[in-house]
Amino acid sequence: xPKIVDHDKQRQLVAExxxxxxxxxxxxxxxxxNVAVEAGLSVxxxxxxxxxxxxLFAFCMTLFRERIERRIEMMSFSGPVLLExxxxxxxxxxxxxxxxxxxxxxxxxxxxALIHPELRLLSQxxxxxxxxASSIVIETLRQHKxxxxxxxxxxxxxxxxxxxxxxALHQIMQPGRLSxxxxxxxxxxxxxxxxAR
Amino acid sequence: xPKIVDHDKQRQLVAExxxxxxxxxxxxxxxxxNVAVEAGLSVxxxxxxxxxxxxLFAFCMTLFRERIERRIEMMSFSGPVLLExxxxxxxxxxxxxxxxxxxxxxxxxxxxALIHPELRLLSQxxxxxxxxASSIVIETLRQHKxxxxxxxxxxxxxxxxxxxxxxALHQIMQPGRLSxxxxxxxxxxxxxxxxAR
Numbered sequence: 001x002p003k004i005v006d007h008d009k010q011r012q013l014v015a016e017x018x019x020x021x022x023x024x025x026x027x028x029x030x031x032x033x034n035v036a037v038e039a040g041l042s043v044x045x046x047x048x049x050x051x052x053x054x055x056l057f058a059f060c061m062t063l064f065r066e067r068i069e070r071r072i073e074m075m076s077f078s079g080p081v082l083l084e085x086x087x088x089x090x091x092x093x094x095x096x097x098x099x100x101x102x103x104x105x106x107x108x109x110x111x112x113a114l115i116h117p118e119l120r121l122l123s124q125x126x127x128x129x130x131x132x133a134s135s136i137v138i139e140t141l142r143q144h145k146x147x148x149x150x151x152x153x154x155x156x157x158x159x160x161x162x163x164x165x166x167x168a169l170h171q172i173m174q175p176g177r178l179s180x181x182x183x184x185x186x187x188x189x190x191x192x193x194x195x196a197r
Numbered sequence: 198x199p200k201i202v203d204h205d206k207q208r209q210l211v212a213e214x215x216x217x218x219x220x221x222x223x224x225x226x227x228x229x230x231n232v233a234v235e236a237g238l239s240v241x242x243x244x245x246x247x248x249x250x251x252x253l254f255a256f257c258m259t260l261f262r263e264r265i266e267r268r269i270e271m272m273s274f275s276g277p278v279l280l281e282x283x284x285x286x287x288x289x290x291x292x293x294x295x296x297x298x299x300x301x302x303x304x305x306x307x308x309x310a311l312i313h314p315e316l317r318l319l320s321q322x323x324x325x326x327x328x329x330a331s332s333i334v335i336e337t338l339r340q341h342k343x344x345x346x347x348x349x350x351x352x353x354x355x356x357x358x359x360x361x362x363x364x365a366l367h368q369i370m371q372p373g374r375l376s377x378x379x380x381x382x383x384x385x386x387x388x389x390x391x392x393a394r
Contacts, residue, residue, distance in 0.1 A: 026312040111308035115223040166363030
């Protein structure tokens with residue numbers, strides 16, 4: 001009987017190997033050859049899973065997006081509104097190892113997308129997801145009549161979007177400078193400022 | 198008479214050539230050879246100015262920091278407080294070509310510093326400058342009794358620091374999405390929220 005290889009599962013294993021290489025040595029080192037070695041595959045067999053490096057990177061980014069989406073889907077949204085929106089925001093900030101890996105690879109990817117226009121669309125999609133989450137936070141506060149009446153929803157969505165990406169960037173560049181509790185407190189303070197007294 | 202070459206000026210010209218290469222093709226392409234070609238120098242003569250690539254990058258980052266410091270020194274700080282602190286914040290956001298170049302190279306540099314610990318210190322110094330500026334903004338608002346009395350200065354410094362870096366990141370990754378006027382309006386709104394009514 002021929003060996004049956006689950007193609008999708010194998011692609012996922014290759015992507016995870018690529019992510020490990022990127023974290024360890026940077027995006028430039030995530031060549032087909034190096035990723036094959038890391039995944040324990042022959043270079044030739046890599047072709048079955050990804051025909052180009054760009055395709056492999058695209059798959060990694062999609063993997064991250066799906067993980068974030070899954071974390072958000074698992075949220076119950078049944079608790080107090082402020083707690084729920086806070087949790088939504090925290091899905092995008094590297095407060096644990098999983099999120100830290102995502103952000104590190106994502107930052108390298110962003111820098112690469114600057115000079116490779118074909119990667120821009122993917123980078124754009126990730127940004128769109130975060131923008132949408134920021135927009136949901138502001139809209140939720142408004143719908144529950146928690147937001148300050150003079151709050152400009154578009155401006156506050158943009159500000160929250162920038163605040164989250166900035167915090168994530170700082171957590172990656174200066175790990176350990178801010179504790180997870182401190183970051184949660186910052187988010188709470190920001191939400192408090194958005195709300196009417 | 199022997200040709201007199203201004204060593205410091207020449208180093209600056211080499212660094213500017215390096216910055217052009219980085220913007221065009223990414224940090225990985227800013228090899229000694231490529232930078233020499235861009236600067237119109239022989240590879241051999243590069244040794245007189247920078248002995249390693251790391252030294253060249255360090256010089257570029259110092260150049261950026263000096264430029265920002267010079268822009269801040271040129272500020273009069275004699276006008277209305279809110280306008281002055283707004284201008285201070287805008288020194289760090291790519292609202293014109295000069296700041297755009299700085300941020301693009303800075304972003305690539307950040308990604309590289311993730312996997313090259315010897316570059317971390319420089320990356321850290323740039324971050325420290327922005328943190329200090331954020332702290333000056335919050336302290337100025339407090340000294341002039343403009344800040345909300347319940348404002349936590351440390352938390353708001355951290356938030357402003359993250360907001361500025363996030364905005365700068367978005368301007369670089371998604372150029373043209375937000376106009377300079379829009380960004381200025383966001384900064385104004387943020388300052389307004391920090392101030393007592």
